[in-house]
Amino acid sequence: xxxxxxxxxxSYRGLSTEAWLLALVMLINRTGSMVxxxxxxxxxxxxxxxxxxxxxxxxxxxxGSVCGSWLGGWLTDRLGNxxxxxxxxxxxxxxxxxxxxxxxxxxxxxxxxxxxLIADTFRPANSVAVARYAKPENLTKAYSLNRMAVNLGFSVxxxxxxxxxxxxxSWIFYGNAIAALSAAVVFLIxxxxxxPRSTIHMQxxxxxxVAKDDRNAYLDPPxxxxxxxxxxxxxxxxxxxxxxxxxxxxxxxxxxxxxGMLLGFNGFSIVVFEMLLVHGVERxxxxxxxxxxxxxxxxxxxxxxSFPLGIAWLYGAMFILCVGEMLTLPFTATISASRATxxxxxxxxxxxxxxxxxxxIFSPYLGTYIAEHFGYQNLWLGTAGALIFxxxxxxxxxxxx
Numbered sequence: 267x268x269x270x271x272x273x274x275x276x277s278y279r280g281l282s283t284e285a286w287l288l289a290l291v292m293l294i295n296r297t298g299s300m301v302x303x304x305x306x307x308x309x310x311x312x313x314x315x316x317x318x319x320x321x322x323x324x325x326x327x328x329x330g331s332v333c334g335s336w337l338g339g340w341l342t343d344r345l346g347n348x349x350x351x352x353x354x355x356x357x358x359x360x361x362x363x364x365x366x367x368x369x370x371x372x373x374x375x376x377x378x379x380x381x382x383l384i385a386d387t388f389r390p391a392n393s394v395a396v397a398r399y400a401k402p403e404n405l406t407k408a409y410s411l412n413r414m415a416v417n418l419g420f421s422v423x424x425x426x427x428x429x430x431x432x433x434x435x436s437w438i439f440y441g442n443a444i445a446a447l448s449a450a451v452v453f454l455i456x457x458x459x460x461x462p463r464s465t466i467h468m469q470x471x472x473x474x475x476v477a478k479d480d481r482n483a484y485l486d487p488p489x490x491x492x493x494x495x496x497x498x499x500x501x502x503x504x505x506x507x508x509x510x511x512x513x514x515x516x517x518x519x520x521x522x523x524x525x526g527m528l529l530g531f532n533g534f535s536i537v538v539f540e541m542l543l544v545h546g547v548e549r550x551x552x553x554x555x556x557x558x559x560x561x562x563x564x565x566x567x568x569x570x571x572s573f574p575l576g577i578a579w580l581y582g583a584m585f586i587l588c589v590g591e592m593l594t595l596p597f598t599a600t601i602s603a604s605r606a607t608x609x610x611x612x613x614x615x616x617x618x619x620x621x622x623x624x625x626x627i628f629s630p631y632l633g634t635y636i637a638e639h640f641g642y643q644n645l646w647l648g649t650a651g652a653l654i655f656x657x658x659x660x661x662x663x664x665x666x667x
Contacts, residue, residue, distance in 0.1 A: 284399030285408040287456045288392065289415035295355065295449035296419025300427030300438035301362070302327075303529050305378075306512050306630075307522070308435045313369055317512075317638045321631035323375045324508050328626025330379040334386030335623045339616015342391045347398065347612075348457055350391035355450035357384045362443035366436040386623060390616035395457075397603045397611055409599045410544045414537050419445075421533030428526020481606075483613040488666045489605055493621035495659040496598055500625035501632070502652040503564055505645070506532070506587070509633040510571075513642050518574060531581060535588040543592050553597040554664035558657050560593025565653030572646040590653075601667060 309315040309323060341350045361381045368374045392412070400408035423445075430437040483489060506529075514520045514528065547556050567587035570579065598618060606614035636645045 280401060280404045281407055281411055282399055282401055282404075284460065285396065285404075285411055288395055288399065289411045291351075291449050291453045291456070292392070292412055293415040293419050294452055295445055296416045297422050297426075297445050300423050300430065300441045301365075302507055303424045303511060303526070304427055304431055304435070304438055304522070306508055307515055307525075308431075308438075309374070310512065310515075312435050313374070315371060317634040318631075319371050320512075321508075321634035323371070323378055324630030324634075325627050326375040326379040327382050328623060328628070328630065330382030331386045331623035331626050332620055334383045335390055335616055335619035337383070338387030339390040339612045339614075339619070341387060341612075342394050342616070343610070343612035347391040347395040351388055351395065351457075352450060352454055354384055354386075354388035354391070355446050355453060359443050359447045359450070362439050362446065365439045386619070389619045389623075390612060393599060393603070393615040393619065394611045396599075397615070398608075405603060406544060406548055406596055406600045407541070409603075410540055410596045413596055414540055417533035417536035417540070419533070421530045421537060423530070424526040424533075425530035426526070428521075428523040431522040431526075480609045483606065483610060483617040486605070488663060489602075489614070489617070491663045492601070492667060493617060495656050495663060496618060496621040497625045498652060498656045498659070499561060499564075499594065500622040501629040502568070502649045502656065503587075503591070504626065504629060505568070505633050505649055508630040509637055509642070509645060512634070512637070513571070514580075517642055518577075518580070520577075524577075528580060528584060532584055532588055532591075535585055536592055539588070540592045540596070543589075544596055547593065553601060554660070556593050557597050557660045557664065560590045560597075561653055561657035561660060562590075563593065564590030565650040565657065566590075568646045568653065569650040572643045572650075601664075605667060 305327070306320050306324065309320045310317075315323070338350055338354070358381065361377065361384065365374075365377055365381065368377045393409075396408050396412055397405065423441075426441065427438045430441060511525055511529070514525045520528070564587055567583050567590060570583040570586065573579070599615070602614050602618040603611060633645060633649075636648065
């Protein structure tokens with residue numbers, strides 16, 4: 267037990283104060299993660315949309331996310347990560363408040379696009395902030411800490427959202443608004459006058475002098491191919507937020523509370539194990555080895571879903587999915603940040619965020635279409651196959667980065 271406690275301490279050792287503060291902001295914001303996990307069920311149960319309409323609205327979510335990720339990277343390189351993060355958090359608050367008033371297919375699709383357009387400008391700006399404030403030797407740890415905060419919030423948000431949805435689906439939108447406002451206040455208090463770490467600031471000035479070292483993220487062939495595989499990973503993995511809740515509701519016939527607890531278990535598992543796991547594997551294996559293995563494990567989890575063997579089996583599949591997630595996602599951010607120079611971090615992190623976000627344009631519609639016409643079992647088998655293919659793709663392209 268003493269060794270385990272020491273291992274936990276070592277996993278968090280060396281992280282900067284700013285990294286912890288950014289994680290705190292992310293934790294508060296993501297504690298309000300109630301809308302997205304329940305959006306597909308809200309549209310199907312409350313608004314009586316058919317699966318095609320559900321998929322198209324979630325596609326608008328993805329389209330807004332793509333535009334927001336690109337816009338966030340572009341704005342971050344010009345206005346700085348502080349202004350972009352603060353503006354994004356503040357502008358999402360009124361949108362969440364009024365969103366329950368839009369109950370037709372067309373109006374809800376438009377508002378979901380606007381919401382994610384604004385909300386996802388936050389992501390590349392936040393990724394740049396982590397890179398600017400982290401110590402270089404602890405960059406992967408800093409991203410893992412940020413993801414841990416996201417997942418701690420996500421372990422609370424869906425569970426709380428499940429209870430609120432039993433009262434009224436409108437309350438999940440109000441809960442998200444309160445969380446975004448709270449995160450904005452905390453962010454402004456801690457980062458309004460805070461400067462980037464001096465070593466990074468000096469490096470940034472040097473890089474601006476040596477402009478020839480700057481690469482264009484969107485004209486960097488190996489990085490483009492890497493992001494294509496990140497997009498494929500996202501299309502398969504994030505069925506978790508579109509068709510998986512519908513599967514739990516329609517096939518397994520779980521209640522909103524049970525679904526919220528099961529989705530929250532994902533976040534809880536990552537909070538408990540990710541820092542330990544990353545701390546252990548980053549010293550023993552290369553990012554390439556870790557990502558190959560992690561993507562394949564995620565595929566195994568979706569393969570398990572094709573055999574509905576009870577609630578314990580679902581929790582087991584969710585835990586295995588968490589392991590795959592923990593071994594893949596932190597390293598995509600590390601690779602993107604390492605590929606960039608300080609002058610182009612916004613573009614590189616924005617491009618990587620865009621790769622994940624773009625999958626959400628097609629993934630929900632594709633997933634709901636396959637589920638409706640070919641059944642959930644074929645959906646899970648296809649998802650597992652896509653993740654195995656992506657694992658092979660990472661094996662090839664990461665040799666070139």
